[in-house]
Amino acid sequence: MKKKFKVGKIFVALLALIWLVIAGAPFYFMVASAFKEQFEIFTAGVFSIPKGLYMQNFKEVLEGDFYVYLFNSLFVVGVSLALILVTSLCASYPFSRFKFKLNKPLFGLIVAAMAVPIHVTLIPVFQLTQKLNLYDTIFALIGPYTAFNLPISVFILTGFMAQIPKELEESAEIDGCGKYRTFFNIIAPLSKPGLATLAIYNSVNMWNEFSFALVLTQSQKSRTLPLSIWEFQGQYNANIPMIMAVLTLCALPMIVAFAIGQDKLIKGMMAGAVKG
Structure with a gap:
C-alpha cells in the first residue's frame, strides 16, 4: 500500500514538473529576452541566457508613454472592478437567498449570457460608443x-452565497435585523473570499484585454497597456527585446497582486466545496 502511494506521489510530482516547464518556458523567454540587445536573440538563440543585464530596454520603455498606458489601465480596471463587485454582490444575494417566480428564469438568462462570444458585439458596442x-x-x-464580466461574477458569487448557512440570517432576524442590515452586516462580510476570487479573476481578464481597447480607442492618451507594444514595432520589423520589456512591466502588477491575494484566492475557490 505504501509502495503504491509513493509511486502515485512520484507520478504526480512528475506531472507537476512537466507542467511547470510548459508554463514557465514562455515566462522565462519573456524575462530573458527583455535583458538582451536587439539582435542577440537571433545570434545567441531564443532561450539562451542573456550575456548581460541590458537595462536600456527598460529605460527606453519608461522614458516613453508607458506611464500614460499604465494610468489608463489602472483607472479602467479599478472602476470596472468596483462596479462588477458591487453589482454582482447585490444581484447574487436575492438569487441565492430568496424564492420568487422569476428567480430561475432570470438566473438562466445570466448563465446564457456567459455563452455569448464578446467579439460578436464589437460592432454594436462601437456604434453605441460613438453615439454616446x-x-x-x-x-x-x-x-x-x-457588462461582459458580470454574468460569470454573478454565477460564481451566487453559488458561493448559497453555501452560507441560513441559520445566521434567522438569528439576525430574531435579533431584529432587517434584510438590508443582514446583507451588509452578515452576508457581505462572509462573501469576502468569493469577492477576492472575483477581483483577481476579473482583474487579470481586463488587464490583458486587447480587442475592445483596440476598437474603442485610437489615440495614445486613451489606450491601455496591451496596446503599448505598438510603439516598438513598425510595418516590417519589431524590436523584440523592447516588446518583451514592455510585457514584463505589464505583467509585474498582476504578479504582485496575485502574490498578495493568493491565500484569499485559494480560500475563495475552496469555500463551499464542503457543506458545513
Missing part, C-alpha cells in the same frame, strides 16, 4: 468590461 460620444476615451472601456 465616448469613443477614444478611457470611459468607453468601462461599460463593456463591466
Whole structure:
C-alpha cells in the first residue's frame, strides 16, 4: 500500500514538473529576452541566457508613454472592478437567498449570457460608443468590461452565497435585523473570499484585454497597456527585446497582486466545496 502511494506521489510530482516547464518556458523567454540587445536573440538563440543585464530596454520603455498606458489601465480596471463587485454582490444575494417566480428564469438568462462570444458585439458596442460620444476615451472601456464580466461574477458569487448557512440570517432576524442590515452586516462580510476570487479573476481578464481597447480607442492618451507594444514595432520589423520589456512591466502588477491575494484566492475557490 505504501509502495503504491509513493509511486502515485512520484507520478504526480512528475506531472507537476512537466507542467511547470510548459508554463514557465514562455515566462522565462519573456524575462530573458527583455535583458538582451536587439539582435542577440537571433545570434545567441531564443532561450539562451542573456550575456548581460541590458537595462536600456527598460529605460527606453519608461522614458516613453508607458506611464500614460499604465494610468489608463489602472483607472479602467479599478472602476470596472468596483462596479462588477458591487453589482454582482447585490444581484447574487436575492438569487441565492430568496424564492420568487422569476428567480430561475432570470438566473438562466445570466448563465446564457456567459455563452455569448464578446467579439460578436464589437460592432454594436462601437456604434453605441460613438453615439454616446465616448469613443477614444478611457470611459468607453468601462461599460463593456463591466457588462461582459458580470454574468460569470454573478454565477460564481451566487453559488458561493448559497453555501452560507441560513441559520445566521434567522438569528439576525430574531435579533431584529432587517434584510438590508443582514446583507451588509452578515452576508457581505462572509462573501469576502468569493469577492477576492472575483477581483483577481476579473482583474487579470481586463488587464490583458486587447480587442475592445483596440476598437474603442485610437489615440495614445486613451489606450491601455496591451496596446503599448505598438510603439516598438513598425510595418516590417519589431524590436523584440523592447516588446518583451514592455510585457514584463505589464505583467509585474498582476504578479504582485496575485502574490498578495493568493491565500484569499485559494480560500475563495475552496469555500463551499464542503457543506458545513
